[in-house]
Amino acid sequence: MTVHQLSIFIENKAGTLVGLLRQLKEANISLIAISISDTMDYGICRIICSEPMKAYEFLKDAGVAVSLREVIAVELDDEPGRAADAIGILSDEGLSIAYMYSFRLTGKGVIVFRTDDNPRAIEALRRGGLTMIREDDLSKLV
Amino acid sequence: MIWNEHKETMSRDEMSAMQGHRLHKMVDYVYHNVPFYRKKLQEMDLIPDDIRTIEDIVKLPFTTKQDLRDNYPYGLQAAPQSEIIRIHASSGTTGNPTIVVYTRRDIEIWAECMARCLTAYGMTRNDTFSVSYGYGLFTGGLGAHYGVEKVGGAVVPASTGNTEKHIRLIRDLGIDGIACTPSYALHLAEVMEQLGIDKSEIKLRIGAFGAEPWTENMRQEIESRLGLKAYNLYGLSEIMGPCVSFECSCQSGSHINEDHFFPEIIDPVTLEPLGRGKHGELVFTTLTKQGMPLLRYRTRDLCSLIEGDDCPCGRKMVRMSPVMGRSDDMLIIRGINVFPSQVESVILDIPECAPRYLLVVDRVDNLDTLTVHVEMRPEYFAGADTIDAITDLAKKVSFKLRSVLSINAQVQIRQPGSLERSVGKGKYVIDNRVLR
Numbered sequence A: 001m002t003v004h005q006l007s008i009f010i011e012n013k014a015g016t017l018v019g020l021l022r023q024l025k026e027a028n029i030s031l032i033a034i035s036i037s038d039t040m041d042y043g044i045c046r047i048i049c050s051e052p053m054k055a056y057e058f059l060k061d062a063g064v065a066v067s068l069r070e071v072i073a074v075e076l077d078d079e080p081g082r083a084a085d086a087i088g089i090l091s092d093e094g095l096s097i098a099y100m101y102s103f104r105l106t107g108k109g110v111i112v113f114r115t116d117d118n119p120r121a122i123e124a125l126r127r128g129g130l131t132m133i134r135e136d137d138l139s140k141l142v
Numbered sequence B: 001m002i003w004n005e006h007k008e009t010m011s012r013d014e015m016s017a018m019q020g021h022r023l024h025k026m027v028d029y030v031y032h033n034v035p036f037y038r039k040k041l042q043e044m045d046l047i048p049d050d051i052r053t054i055e056d057i058v059k060l061p062f063t064t065k066q067d068l069r070d071n072y073p074y075g076l077q078a079a080p081q082s083e084i085i086r087i088h089a090s091s092g093t094t095g096n097p098t099i100v101v102y103t104r105r106d107i108e109i110w111a112e113c114m115a116r117c118l119t120a121y122g123m124t125r126n127d128t129f130s131v132s133y134g135y136g137l138f139t140g141g142l143g144a145h146y147g148v149e150k151v152g153g154a155v156v157p158a159s160t161g162n163t164e165k166h167i168r169l170i171r172d173l174g175i176d177g178i179a180c181t182p183s184y185a186l187h188l189a190e191v192m193e194q195l196g197i198d199k200s201e202i203k204l205r206i207g208a209f210g211a212e213p214w215t216e217n218m219r220q221e222i223e224s225r226l227g228l229k230a231y232n233l234y235g236l237s238e239i240m241g242p243c244v245s246f247e248c249s250c251q252s253g254s255h256i257n258e259d260h261f262f263p264e265i266i267d268p269v270t271l272e273p274l275g276r277g278k279h280g281e282l283v284f285t286t287l288t289k290q291g292m293p294l295l296r297y298r299t300r301d302l303c304s305l306i307e308g309d310d311c312p313c314g315r316k317m318v319r320m321s322p323v324m325g326r327s328d329d330m331l332i333i334r335g336i337n338v339f340p341s342q343v344e345s346v347i348l349d350i351p352e353c354a355p356r357y358l359l360v361v362d363r364v365d366n367l368d369t370l371t372v373h374v375e376m377r378p379e380y381f382a383g384a385d386t387i388d389a390i391t392d393l394a395k396k397v398s399f400k401l402r403s404v405l406s407i408n409a410q411v412q413i414r415q416p417g418s419l420e421r422s423v424g425k426g427k428y429v430i431d432n433r434v435l436r
Helices: A016-026 A052-061 A082-092 A118-127 A135-141 B012-033 B035-043 B054-059 B065-070 B104-120 B139-151 B163-172 B182-194 B216-226 B340-348 B378-382 B387-405
Strands: A003-011 A031-038 A042-049 A066-076 A097-105 A108-115 B084-090 B098-103 B128-131 B154-156 B177-180 B206-210 B229-236 B241-247 B254-256 B261-266 B280-286 B297-303 B331-333 B336-338 B353-364 B367-376 B410-414 B429-431
Touching (some): A003 A016, A003 A135, A031 A097, A042 A052, A042 A097, A066 A082, A066 A118, A082 A108, A082 A118, A108 A118, B012 B054, B054 B261, B084 B139, B104 B229, B104 B241, B163 B182, B182 B367, B206 B241, B216 B229, B331 B353, B340 B353, B367 B378, B367 B387, B378 B387, B387 B410
Parallel strands (some): B206 B229, B353 B429
Antiparallel strands (some): A003 A066, A066 A108, A097 A108, B261 B280
């Protein structure tokens, strides 16, 4: 009920992001979603992509500071208030979100996030009737 | 004014004779009390009676900072523990600090030499003097403190920090003089301007500045912004602390208290003694010290001894030129000695960091800053994926650096492979401070 996400530590410096993207291109990896959080000096680039395991191994072998995480990706109908509903479920469970970003997938919205307790979050979201995307759903796309 | 007219104006012949006599006694003393020196002299086939005149000093072995570290903590102590009344420490490269010990007489001589410096700056018993070197293990604070008391002035032991309160005291108490680092003096001027206090509201007329290199331009800037006269004060803890040499009102070099600290200039590569006027490494032999006497201690400071003992102030003691550099890679940051190898030892001990680093030294608002760049190992990030993990690592490195360096360093975590491999000396240090 989760998807794999790559997190890469990058410096806030000209050329670092393009360097990373070129490495992924070299490994023939397609990007599905990308998000960058930053502080003044460095940031973390989070990526949902095709073949995340292959991408992870490739970057690790290249000496990149990369980690592989399981994150929750929830599919939402394209209507006002759906994101509020989803986050409301987590909030009612007392779960907090470490980071979050979103993308669109075949006419639907997808929000990706990591909580402090993924199994509990998945259970609560399922009870709330929400659909979570699986890795297979993604690989079909690319 | 001259504090000790007899010693400070002694003719060259008298001085040399006294130095020779004291050196002989000193060599005899260390030979019988410090196994390290006895062994060194025996290896060179020397006995104390071979050292009769000050010219014989060139026969003696050198002492280095490494010798002090190797003999940590008490290996070079000559006096029995019962005679030791003070212990100071400065930072060392491998985490071992350099220990210096003093007998009561050492402390008295320190105060005497410091009194000579202050008197040369024009200080008298009527003056109030603020000591703004750090008090504590660093010799600056207490060294200057005892000198002011010796002269009979009133000490304001302001130390460092709390600059605003300090400035108010300088104004409200009508403080006459200040001893601090030249960069701290500029910082004071800056904060004074921020507080809207004009230099006409303060009475400072003497500045005793040392513990870090400074230039003629900095002197002029300090003088114009604080309205005082800025004098050089030189010293190093291994030899005593601040008081080793000082500028008189003529300000053409710093007079060395050579009846206690005998100076030589050597070629730092061949170790051959160089004559007056020649630029090289400054070496000191303590002539009267009891606690931890040192023979031919290599300071690593590069300067020259000025030719001629005819200073218009009347003092005959030899003068040294300003220190223009170091013969090793030591950095002086906010008056504290920092060796890149200290940083290296800390980084090597942190498994999350790759064994590469870059030190960047800057001067922001006239205060030195140190930023340490370290590379995170990719394996560390594999177990984490948040900004917290990186800031936690930065905090950990910063805390460990602080415990070894005794100064706060900014830590910047860099991505793997972003730092150049340290090849050759100096590659891992960028010193952006401009000595204007």
